[in-house]
């Protein structure tokens with residue numbers, strides 16, 4: 252029985268992870284759950300899965316009364332980190348959205364626990380620190396993102412990583428994939444939130460529409476699999492059936508396919524190295540046509556900005572991420588336009604004085620400075 256500590260349990264990944272655990276009560280046991288402000292759902296999840304500890308960052312004070320069995324309740328700003336530090340688990344699944352997931356990621360690795368990582372912003376902002384720390388602590392990190400799970404599944408042969416020529420990340424292209432710059436001028440948050448193939452949280456859905464999500468995944472792939480940026484290619488694949496591919500030195504290309512359903516990569520991270528009965532619909536190949544094309548980085552500039560920030564290194568990816576988080580928030584509130592997102596991120600990157608080989612404290616400082624700087628740009 253694997254003991255699972257789930258951070259971000261009330262979100263899209265979190266609730267789907269609980270679907271997987273619900274299907275396999277003989278294999279997985281929830282020992283801890285953490286949410287940010289949705290205390291009601293957290294209490295319901297706790298009453299169903301009966302973890303010994305739960306954590307809530309903000310919100311209702313009667314959480315303890317809503318939980319109908321003896322359970323330790325941790326609250327406050329650093330609730331998720333304190334939960335990681337005090338709860339004994341075999342795997343921590345980090346499904347928090349945004350850079351808020353970074354400190355829980357670090358605490359998990361420092362504590363020597365296997366990390367199933369959905370929170371891509373950790374890897375984007377602090378990839379080098381995370382990779383070094385996992386080596387030092389001998390901790391495994393398992394990818395949850397469908398693209399990285401696909402690559403991971405293609406690399407199961409011992410020594411396969413050394414034989415990679417190129418990683419090919421597939422992207423659905425989001426709801427605006429056939430739009431010109433002119434057509435993108437007045438798109439609304441409501442339109443951006445209608446993803447054609449995946450059902451996800453709001454932030455990642457907007458990131459998919461701008462292609463920043465794919466830029467983040469390029470950075471994630473670099474740190475997860477040790478592949479140079481020039482050997483990571485993005486292709487638009489509207490059907491979202493091929494979840495990513497690896498081209499090897501001999502020219503062979505391996506792909507992992509399946510219907511677009513996050514419960515598969517979530518389950519693989521939890522059950523690894525075993526494969527167990529899944530919850531997802533089975534892939535029917537009859538009548539299926541798969542198409543691939545080059546992304547338009549002149550229209551979707553966020554992808555190019557992400558490559559540039561990644562190659563520049565140091566604290567540039569932290570600026571990319573912080574500026575993007577604020578821009579997405581402002582776009583969702585209707586305070587900026589869709590095409591302002593790359594403009595503001597570019598301005599934040601251009602104005603940044605980088606720190607190379609940053610510490611976690613440097614990254615947190617740069618994150619907060621960038622948020623303030625972008626907010627000021629919008630006000631002025």
Ligand SMILES: NC(=O)c1ccc[n+]([C@@H]2O[C@H](COP(=O)([O-])OP(=O)(O)OC[C@H]3O[C@@H](n4cnc5c(N)ncnc54)[C@H](OP(=O)(O)O)[C@@H]3O)[C@@H](O)[C@H]2O)c1
Pocket residue numbers: 258259260261262263264265285286287288289290308331346347348349351352369370371372395396397449450451452453454455513
């Ligand atoms: N959704 C997908 O299909 C998908 C696929 C691949 C990767 N990912 C990655 O997985 C992560 C989660 O995505 P999601 O779509 O599941 O997001 P989501 O639906 O917005 O859920 C986010 C979760 O994080 C919690 N949270 C929000 N802000 C927090 C904070 N400041 N501190 C601690 N917890 C916080 C939320 O709690 P409350 O509900 O209480 O606010 C919620 O449980 C993201 O990094 C995303 O890029 C998602």
